[in-house]
Amino acid sequence: MELNQEQLEQFRKDGFLLIRGFLDQKSCSVIRDIAKVHLKYAIEPIETEYEYIGIEKDIYKKSVRRLRQVYDRDIVFKEWMENREIRPILEQVLDEEPILVTAHHNSIMTKLAHTSTQTCWHRDSRYWNYSGDNLVSVWLALGVENSQNGVLEFIPGSHKMELKESSFDEKSFFQADIEENQTLIEQRVSFDLEAGDIVLFHSELLHRANANESDEDKISFVYTVKGKSVEAIEGTRSSKFKEIAL
Numbered sequence: 001m002e003l004n005q006e007q008l009e010q011f012r013k014d015g016f017l018l019i020r021g022f023l024d025q026k027s028c029s030v031i032r033d034i035a036k037v038h039l040k041y042a043i044e045p046i047e048t049e050y051e052y053i054g055i056e057k058d059i060y061k062k063s064v065r066r067l068r069q070v071y072d073r074d075i076v077f078k079e080w081m082e083n084r085e086i087r088p089i090l091e092q093v094l095d096e097e098p099i100l101v102t103a104h105h106n107s108i109m110t111k112l113a114h115t116s117t118q119t120c121w122h123r124d125s126r127y128w129n130y131s132g133d134n135l136v137s138v139w140l141a142l143g144v145e146n147s148q149n150g151v152l153e154f155i156p157g158s159h160k161m162e163l164k165e166s167s168f169d170e171k172s173f174f175q176a177d178i179e180e181n182q183t184l185i186e187q188r189v190s191f192d193l194e195a196g197d198i199v200l201f202h203s204e205l206l207h208r209a210n211a212n213e214s215d216e217d218k219i220s221f222v223y224t225v226k227g228k229s230v231e232a233i234e235g236t237r238s239s240k241f242k243e244i245a246l
């Protein structure tokens with residue numbers, strides 16, 4: 001499959017692109033079922049809500065925010081990350097050979113019912129260390145995602161914006177409660193997703209998500225690819241995990 005010119009231009013302009021119904025329902029449910037087992041037993045490596053927000057509450061200590069390092073957990077996860085159908089698309093958006101990064105994302109990302117917290121506005125580059133910013137993440141919905149259960153929200157075009165340091169807090173979150181950021185935040189967009197929909201988004205794109213206010217867990221898959229010319233900076237977390245040429 002390849003993107004048409006309009007889709008490619010949209011990705012370049014907005015920094016994200018939604019592709020509906022990319023993965024079939026059967027494959028989604030196989031991935032989801034395996035993910036649920038890993039979530040049920042909180043199989044390491046994981047990130048808990050506590051590790052993300054730092055609030056010392058038992059529910060957050062027990063609540064898995066994401067399963068990390070999923071590439072090596074199960075052949076089914078690996079196969080999705082090495083899916084051949086998506087490769088021409090990745091090559092188009094990166095405009096060079098795609099390399100799978102396992103240091104970042106490489107996750108089953110959740111918003112578990114009743115115990116999740118919001119994800120604040122950020123650029124993924126806040127904790128990534130590369131020689132350039134030609135990195136794109138692939139988000140796969142494994143069920144319904146909407147504003148009630150914490151669907152992703154994006155600020156179109158923010159991947160190209162030069163933003164002031166004062167717009168971010170000490171953890172490099174784009175501050176939602178200061179006047180100077182409101183005009184941009186008002187431009188946010190989101191779209192309801194169904195299992196099998198994918199969203200491609202640029203590493204510099206501002207995005208966030210609400211906590212899950214529904215009674216069902218939200219489970220998604222996210223992995224990242226970089227252009228071949230982009231290099232992980234030595235001595236950082238970004239350089240400590242393998243990369244796979246697709």
Ligand SMILES: O=C(O)CCC(=O)C(=O)O
Binds near residue numbers: 118
């Ligand atoms: O919480 C989410 O659903 C999104 C997570 C995210 O954007 C991230 O961890 O970089």
